[in-house]
Amino acid sequence: MHGEHANPQDVEQVQASQGWNQPRAGEAPPAPAHSARLSTGAVAGLLVGALLAGTAGGYVGSQLGAGRADTSTVNEVLRQPISQESAPVVDGSIETVAAKVLPAVVAIQVASERAVASGSGSVISPDGYVLTNHHVVAGARGGQIQVTMNDGSKHPADLVASDANTDVGVIKIRDVENLPYLDFADSSALRVGQGVVAVGSPLGLNATVTSGIVSALNRPVRASQGGGESSLIDAIQTDAAVNPGNSGGPLVDMEGNLVGMNSMIASLSATGGQESGSIGLGFAIPSTFAKRMADQLINTGQVKHPMLGVQVSPREMVDGALIRAVEPGSPADAAGLREGDIITRVDERQIDSADSLIAATRSQEFGATVTLEVVREDNSQPRQVEVTLTSE
Structure with a gap:
């Protein structure tokens, strides 16, 4: 598509x-x-609100304290020794998740002629392949990539490939093995x-x-x-x-x-x-x-997506994705879709815009058969259309 x-x-x-x-x-x-x-005015408003709340709370507390002399109970609590025992680590807790994940996450720096960009990445194989965003490594061509591991060690890396349309990129850390990975x-x-x-x-x-x-x-x-x-x-x-x-x-x-x-x-x-x-x-x-x-x-070195074979218009104020052209011989053409059709659903997913249809189609597997709900611009009754997307 x-x-x-x-x-x-x-x-x-x-x-x-x-x-x-x-x-x-x-x-x-x-x-x-x-x-x-966040605008400066909004931040200032939040800070002022916090200060006012603190001042009012302190004043009320002082008045309550002045009328009550017996502090033996609260002092007994305050004077208890602080526990030296740490809370037990619970499986499935954020603490255990962090301990498992952190060793397989890297910080990325990309130095080009114009600037230094930074981001993060996930190690996805023990030999050092790292999944990251295209926009993090877009400046790597002709530049240098350095990754910092969780233990503080730094390593050079190379760009494998990236794709601007999906914002996915892959780099590889040089000369490493047996890395923890996700x-x-x-x-x-x-x-x-x-x-x-x-x-x-x-x-x-x-x-x-x-x-x-x-x-x-x-x-x-x-x-x-x-x-x-x-x-x-x-x-x-x-x-x-x-x-x-x-x-x-x-x-x-x-x-x-x-x-x-x-x-x-x-x-x-x-x-x-x-x-x-x-x-x-x-x-x-x-x-x-x-x-x-x-x-x-x-x-x-590149990516392909399952395709429906239509061009859709982002400009139209319609409740769905308006088809402006159908490619001859495409899955959409074979299914009988026409210019002027409006796609309002892909399987059980509602489609409310051109981008929604593009994203829903890209998320499908190659060769998948999907059921589209389609109406005409003249507000005709919706019809169901089965379409088999392009294969890889």
Whole structure:
């Protein structure tokens, strides 16, 4: 399917982990897994509110204390010796997840002629292949890559391949073996509300661990990659705190298995072009999709996607994806789809935009047969159409 024909200025825009994500018109702005923007006025308001609350609380406490002389009970508690025992480590806790995952997460620095970029990555094989974002390593051609392991050791690395459209990249650490690495989990089995942990190097702070939940699934999120390129991912949304530098790092389940790659965050408006931190809206590339992209990048140097064979318009105000052209001989052509058809559902998934259709199609397996719900622009009754996507 030709998602590349969509104009990113006309759809939801989300910057990559090194930039800012902007929402589509009329919606709150999403930003990349880098950071989110908060206006100076809003920050000042939060600080003032906290100070006022503290002052009022202190005054009330003083009045209560003045009218009560007996402090024997509270003093008895305060004078108890502090326990020297640590809480037991519980299997499935964030602590055990962190202990398992941290050795397989690296900080990445890319030095080019123009700048030094930083991000994170997941070791996915004992011989040093690392999964990360395209926008983290985009400047590596002609530049240098260095990774920092959890033990502080630094190693040179080489770019294997990357893809701007999906924001997936792979690098390989030189001359290493028997590295700890992360196992892929089936991201299609994720549930909203499920606990997850994000690991990476936000703002250059290596080996940072944050936790949260899966806030939503199947979020089509577009990000500017610079140079007129953009990426579109069918994202996992999470409230685990991710900030600039988390890009490319893992989102793992409570077993420590890779379920996503942190790539973008939502942003609020900002003044002075300054970046601020997480607002609890992070987006990760699902692990099943990232694994397929990594396989292709490592073995062929490029990626391909299952295709429907239509061109869709991002400009139209319709409830679905409006087909503007059907490629002759494509799966869509064979299924009888026509210009002017509006696709409103792929299997059980609702389609409300061109990007939504592109993301839903890319997430399918090669050769998969899907059922589309289709209506015409004249508001005809919906019909069901079976389409077998292109094979690899």
